[in-house]
Amino acid sequence: MKKILCVLVASLFLASCSTEDQNVEVAISSSSLPLIPATAISCLAVQNAGGDAPTADISPSYFKVPTITFSRKDASKILIIAFLRISIPIPGSSTPVTCEVGGDALAALKSTWFASSTKEAAIAAGTATDATDCPLYCGGIQADTQFTASGTMEVFGLERDPTSLEETPVRIQTPITIQSY
Structure with a gap:
């Protein structure tokens, strides 16, 4: 009986830890993103x-996420986004499409992030909702047939308390769907 009670208490503790409420949420602006059979400019x-004409750097057959919105219930900390990973299994392919964006490419998704001295994707304390102002592009997708495929966009980062500098890891995700016509 004592073993059963210990197992029950341990499972309740683990269940309460696994259902912890996330402070940060992420959403994208479109439900089904079309696959475009052309190149694009990131x-x-x-x-x-700068003032010169940019050249296309996104491979043909790309999709774009027009806006990524970050929301927080408690905005007392600084949210620092380290990188984004999109993973979508494509029908008929043995490996999923994976698109990872970090560093300067991530900072370029919002003009104020890129303009900062650190070029860091950071949302200031006190800001409950913030969104990108430039689309995220993922290209080089082999699409010989029509399909609709769903996957996830994961956000990796941390929240930093501006007073104590204590950091809490953040890993959130949202569904994403692409469609080839």
């Missing part, structure tokens, strides 16, 4: 070009 290429 936000980073536009930023790096």
Whole structure:
């Protein structure tokens, strides 16, 4: 009986830890993103070009996420986004499409992030909702047939308390769907 009670208490503790409420949420602006059979120009290429004409740097057959919105219930900390990973299994392919964006390419998704001295994707304390102002592009997708495929966009980062500098890891995700016509 004592073993059963210990197992029950341990499972209740683990269940309460696994259902912890996330402070940060992420959402994208479109439910089904079309696959475009052309090249495109990334936000980073536009930023790096300055006044010159940027050149296409996104491979053909791309999709774009027009806006990524970050929301927080408690905005007392700084949210720092380290990188985004999109993973979508494509019908008939043995490996999923994976698109990872970090560093300057991530900072270029919002003009104020790129303009900061650190070029860091950071949302200030006190800001409950913030969104990108340049689309995220993922290209080079082999699409010989029509399909609809769903996957996830994961956000990796941390929240930093501006007073104590204590950091809490953040890993959230949202569904994403692409469609080839």
